[in-house]
Amino acid sequence: MIITILYYVLTAYIAFLIVWNLLKRKKWQEEILYIIILMPFLLRLFRLK
Amino acid sequence: MVVTYIIAKVLKVSTELSMFAAALTGGLAGGVGIPARHIVEGAFTYLDIILIFITATLFMNILKESGGVAFVVRGILKKFFRRKSILFVLISLLLLLPGALTGAGSVTVLITGGMIAVVLGYMGISKPKTAAIIFILAGMSAAAPPVSLWAMLTAAGVNMPYVGFFLPLLIPCLFLSLITIFILGSRGKPVNLEKALKELPEAPQKMNWIRVSLPFLVFLFLVLAGRIWPHSLPVVGLPMMFMAAAFISLLLSPVKINFLKISRDTVHQLLPLIGTLTCVGILVQIMTLTGVRGLIAITTVTLPLVAVFITLCLVLPVSEAVLMWGAAPVLGVPLVLLFNTIGLNPIIALAGMSVIWPLGDALPPTAIIGRLTADTVGMKEPYSELLKYCIIPAVIIMAVGTLMVIFSKKLAFFTLL
Amino acid sequence: MSWLYLRKFTLIALGLVLMVFAGVSFFESRHLKEPVVLSRGVTQVKKLSAYFPGVKGTISDSNIYVLEGAKPGGTILILGGTHPEEPGSRLTTWILTENAVADQGRVFVINSANRSATTVTRLGGGYPPDFTIHTKWGEQKFRMGDRWSNPLDQWPDPEAYIHYPSRQELAYVDIRNLNRAFPGRANGTLTEKTCYALIQLIQKEKVDIVIDLHEAELQYPVISTIVAHEKGQNLAAMASMMISGTEGFSIGMEYSPPALHGLSHREIGDHTQAISLLLEAPEPFLDATRGRTDRRLLLEGKDEFVVKAGKHGLLFEKMDENGWPIEVRVGRHCSTILQILELWSEENPEKSVIVKGVPRYAEVIEKGIGNFLHDPAKADPKRVYYE
Numbered sequence: 001m002i003i004t005i006l007y008y009v010l011t012a013y014i015a016f017l018i019v020w021n022l023l024k025r026k027k028w029q030e031e032i033l034y035i036i037i038l039m040p041f042l043l044r045l046f047r048l049k
Numbered sequence: 050m051v052v053t054y055i056i057a058k059v060l061k062v063s064t065e066l067s068m069f070a071a072a073l074t075g076g077l078a079g080g081v082g083i084p085a086r087h088i089v090e091g092a093f094t095y096l097d098i099i100l101i102f103i104t105a106t107l108f109m110n111i112l113k114e115s116g117g118v119a120f121v122v123r124g125i126l127k128k129f130f131r132r133k134s135i136l137f138v139l140i141s142l143l144l145l146l147p148g149a150l151t152g153a154g155s156v157t158v159l160i161t162g163g164m165i166a167v168v169l170g171y172m173g174i175s176k177p178k179t180a181a182i183i184f185i186l187a188g189m190s191a192a193a194p195p196v197s198l199w200a201m202l203t204a205a206g207v208n209m210p211y212v213g214f215f216l217p218l219l220i221p222c223l224f225l226s227l228i229t230i231f232i233l234g235s236r237g238k239p240v241n242l243e244k245a246l247k248e249l250p251e252a253p254q255k256m257n258w259i260r261v262s263l264p265f266l267v268f269l270f271l272v273l274a275g276r277i278w279p280h281s282l283p284v285v286g287l288p289m290m291f292m293a294a295a296f297i298s299l300l301l302s303p304v305k306i307n308f309l310k311i312s313r314d315t316v317h318q319l320l321p322l323i324g325t326l327t328c329v330g331i332l333v334q335i336m337t338l339t340g341v342r343g344l345i346a347i348t349t350v351t352l353p354l355v356a357v358f359i360t361l362c363l364v365l366p367v368s369e370a371v372l373m374w375g376a377a378p379v380l381g382v383p384l385v386l387l388f389n390t391i392g393l394n395p396i397i398a399l400a401g402m403s404v405i406w407p408l409g410d411a412l413p414p415t416a417i418i419g420r421l422t423a424d425t426v427g428m429k430e431p432y433s434e435l436l437k438y439c440i441i442p443a444v445i446i447m448a449v450g451t452l453m454v455i456f457s458k459k460l461a462f463f464t465l466l
Numbered sequence: 467m468s469w470l471y472l473r474k475f476t477l478i479a480l481g482l483v484l485m486v487f488a489g490v491s492f493f494e495s496r497h498l499k500e501p502v503v504l505s506r507g508v509t510q511v512k513k514l515s516a517y518f519p520g521v522k523g524t525i526s527d528s529n530i531y532v533l534e535g536a537k538p539g540g541t542i543l544i545l546g547g548t549h550p551e552e553p554g555s556r557l558t559t560w561i562l563t564e565n566a567v568a569d570q571g572r573v574f575v576i577n578s579a580n581r582s583a584t585t586v587t588r589l590g591g592g593y594p595p596d597f598t599i600h601t602k603w604g605e606q607k608f609r610m611g612d613r614w615s616n617p618l619d620q621w622p623d624p625e626a627y628i629h630y631p632s633r634q635e636l637a638y639v640d641i642r643n644l645n646r647a648f649p650g651r652a653n654g655t656l657t658e659k660t661c662y663a664l665i666q667l668i669q670k671e672k673v674d675i676v677i678d679l680h681e682a683e684l685q686y687p688v689i690s691t692i693v694a695h696e697k698g699q700n701l702a703a704m705a706s707m708m709i710s711g712t713e714g715f716s717i718g719m720e721y722s723p724p725a726l727h728g729l730s731h732r733e734i735g736d737h738t739q740a741i742s743l744l745l746e747a748p749e750p751f752l753d754a755t756r757g758r759t760d761r762r763l764l765l766e767g768k769d770e771f772v773v774k775a776g777k778h779g780l781l782f783e784k785m786d787e788n789g790w791p792i793e794v795r796v797g798r799h800c801s802t803i804l805q806i807l808e809l810w811s812e813e814n815p816e817k818s819v820i821v822k823g824v825p826r827y828a829e830v831i832e833k834g835i836g837n838f839l840h841d842p843a844k845a846d847p848k849r850v851y852y853e
Binding site for chain 3: 003004007022023026028031032035036038039042043044046047048049
């Protein structure tokens with residue numbers, strides 16, 4: 001149980017890093033890619049998938 | 050799908066986004082529109098592997114930043130600079146271990162690849178050659194037992210227990226690794242210690258073997274503990290094991306490290322790889338949904354048997370290049386069932402296939418491990434240089450793998466069953 | 467500058483739209499309520515946690531439908547949804563729970579043995595989230611599931627799964643496969659706890675026979691068969707013979723391999739007093755060579771690529787343009803269960819389990835599955851349960 005919670009914390013931290021990088025980037029291709037990779041992290045965090 | 054992919058590439062769109070575009074048009078052409086559920090479900094396919102990539106790289110980046118990597122390389126050089134052969138065997142084992150334990154060649158590249166690259170550099174081996182050595186050995190480490198994901202996923206797909214694979218995987222992986230390093234490293238000279246030590250970055254004064262090895266020991270302990278006492282300990286999973294190692298190296302670092310910055314940089318450094326994995330997942334999902342995956346599988350397994358054997362060494366790497374581990378359920382399962390039907394030994398045949406599969410990790414469109422290796426080694430030459438040096442060992446690996454499939458019945462004693 | 471932000475905003479908005487649509491779909495399929503209108507033969511509905519409190523409050527706390535005959539006799543347990551990507555298995559249990567009446571002995575039915583796995587579809591599989599069965603009163607929707615428990619209920623996976631207690635190494639994902647986790651552990655993962663709870667049920671209720679319902683791809687050698695533990699070999703062999711002679715279809719019989727661990731047919735037989743049998747029906751939807759993956763393939767079982775594989779001798783079951791419709795698959799399970807019970811009752815009169823109201827193979831094909839599903843809107847609400 002504790003380990004599962006740690007995984008959600010890790011997921012939240014990585015999602016935060018992805019969002020931060022997404023906001024800082026200026027190339028459109030990188031922006032799209034960041035948005036695509038963000039999706040599974042957010043949906044796992046919201047416990048939807 | 051293929052046309053969209055090519056157009057996107059011509060328009061200089063990255064490989065990852067070209068695959069995403071191919072998936073979108075595949076959905077439209079397949080009459081399923083833009084299926085949000087399937088796109089996002091596909092994006093989930095490699096989430097756990099992405100977590101391993103991020104945490105392992107974070108650990109290695111912290112170790113590098115703390116001066117640990119420089120310290121280890123200097124240590125190895127001082128001890129073994131005269132003996133090339135011993136150094137090669139040692140390097141092979143260091144490269145084989147992480148991937149063998151985790152099933153991921155990427156972990157080998159990330160954990161020991163960088164350090165080994167520096168050592169090989171001081172032996173006068175060029176960066177593309179070094180990258181080729183590390184790439185091939187990383188592939189062999191992934192195929193090596195105890196954890197060989199291709200064999201495991203295929204075995205699971207045909208409801209075959211993952212037993213009897215230890216020797217059929219270990220012997221070829223070890224043998225092919227040593228052959229590779231001795232062939233590609235044959236021109237390597239004993240290290241000029243003085244020059245090397247002068248050029249290498251100095252490790253921080255307070256750095257010592259305990260500070261460097263403790264995070265690795267903790268990681269190794271967690272991996273081994275999970276295997277020795279699997280029913281007394283909770284499931285930790287590789288990402289958390291890497292995080293534990295990362296935090297320990299952060300705590301033990303003699304220099305101050307900005308954890309947030311290094312984390313952000315790690316995610317950005319891995320963007321092409323994570324992006325590829327995510328987009329491959331989406332592409333496979335849409336291919337399955339529209340029946341393209343089935344078309345590929347049925348075309349492959351209905352070829353004449355001789356053609357299957359002859360093309361095996363090409364089909365497997367190509368499937369790996371497109372689908373990565375997805376190749377195991379897509380092609381591995383029907384092929385093993387085909388081999389089983391014609392009376393071959395499925396364990397040896399699958400072991401032979403598992404040795405060939407990792408070669409595809411250097412091939413476009415994904416080239417995940419190939420690109421990761423080139424990146425880790427710091428190769429400035431064109432990527433094709435890496436591929437060029439892979440050819441000879443790759444041909445040997447393909448031959449060994451294919452022969453294992455063809456003569457699987459005669460080699461069945463290796464399974465010890 | 468403003469252009470940059472406008473672009474960023476637009477891309478993020480597009481991403482959010484995609485995510486919201488997908489998220490809603492995931493949420494809906496995880497929370498879709500599947501009604502079960504109890505047959506008059508169902509005398510009790512228990513929870514799995516009654517046998518092992520370790521699953522109380524978890525998604526694995528499945529309903530157990532108990533049918534008790536007036537006359538004492540033997541006890542059988544029927545497991546549906548061990549692998550919820552095999553819908554013929556769950557639909558058979560629906561027919562039982564909505565229609566069967568026990569005259570003698572007791573029948574325990576579980577429609578969602580791995581309930582967590584009913585709430586997720588396979589990554590990369592392109593599965594539809596649900597499917598619909600037509601009935602006289604309308605349509606009934608069912609969740610399409612996966613082979614493995616939902617990672618939302620069991621996360622993370624180890625890098626290698628070492629089975630308890632055999633220590634056999636299995637693919638890491640199979641730590642979430644109910645049919646690789648038997649006999650389970652009280653302090654293990656959710657999937658192992660579910661298996662442990664099922665073993666407790668089998669032991670406490672002195673179950674005589676456990677029948678685990680499955681479907682398999684046609685390229686898989688164990689198909690259209692009864693896989694039997696040593697204890698059930700005679701029963702399975704007799705059932706196979708009788709079915710092939712009387713029911714209008716053939717079913718084989720195979721021995722449960724002693725070296726293959728974690729499976730119900732092996733571990734339930736080894737760790738409890740019960741005879742364990744596993745039934746496999748053909749499901750072309752699962753074949754790796756299948757074409758378009760949709761609800762039609764799931765229910766009609768027709769696929770030209772799988773037909774082509776058959777023509778090349780790659781299948782272990784016949785496949786033609788008629789395919790393997792869901793009625794045929796469910797009908798096979800119904801008749802096989804009935805034959806097993808009849809033979810068991812003949813051989814063990816004091817432990818007979820006599821059941822009526824369950825359609826046989828020909829009747830399921832003729833009338834369709836929907837004919838045996840009842841309208842929850844018209845039923846006594848106290849007799850409607852949800853999976």
